[in-house]
Amino acid sequence: MTINLTARQSPLNFNAMPAIEYRHNFPLPVADVAAVFDASGIRRPTRDLARIERMFANADLNLSAWHEGQLVGxxxxxxxxxxxxxxxxxxxxxxxxxxxxxxxLIARVRAAISDEVALILLSAPEAMAYYPKIGFEKIENGFIIKRSR
Structure with missing residues (x-):
């Protein structure tokens, strides 16, 4: 199935759109996940579908957002x-x-993990301004060994 999440003939009227449906640990078609990654601007190895599939198969929580049966988040x-x-x-x-x-999606992760669990993330440079707007605090005490591929 081919999904085109970027081409739109006219501006979206979100007031007229049906509600977004959220799903918790719902099986996700790997090609649809790769399409959402590509359509979002996030950099992930979307040409390596086997790797994307492993990423989601081995996660503890997968939350998804759907609009009219189409994966959008x-x-x-x-x-x-x-x-x-x-x-x-x-x-x-x-x-x-x-x-x-x-x-x-983040609120649903927080509900699943409870308030005794710290929620941590690494942000892409272009998303640094987003996370403080939704309640994340910037930290300076982290370290990383980056992946080699």
Whole structure:
């Protein structure tokens, strides 16, 4: 199935759109996830569908947003449900951004992990201004060993 999440003939009228449906740990077609990643602007290895499939198969939490049966947003997290949770992916197709979908996906992660679990993420440089707007605090005490591929 081919999904085109970027081409629109006319501006979207979000007031007339049916509500977004959210799903928790729902099986996601890997090609649809790759399409959302590409349509969102997030950089992920979308040509390597086997890798994308492993990313979601091995996550503890997968939240998804759907509009009229079409996947439009994904959120993937790794957690112990006791102390910490790493928010690894948050992607919403650009045609659906600025409608609160990303914020709602994060709210659903927070509800699943409880308030005793810290939610941690690494932000892409272009998304640094987004996360403080939805309640994240910037931290300076982190370290990384970057992937080699």
């Amino acid at each position: 994904v959120c993937r997290a790794l957690t112990d449900f006791s102390y910490c949770c790493y928010l690894s992916d948050l992607a919403v197709a650009k045609a659906y951004q600025n409608q609160g979908i990303g914020h709602e």
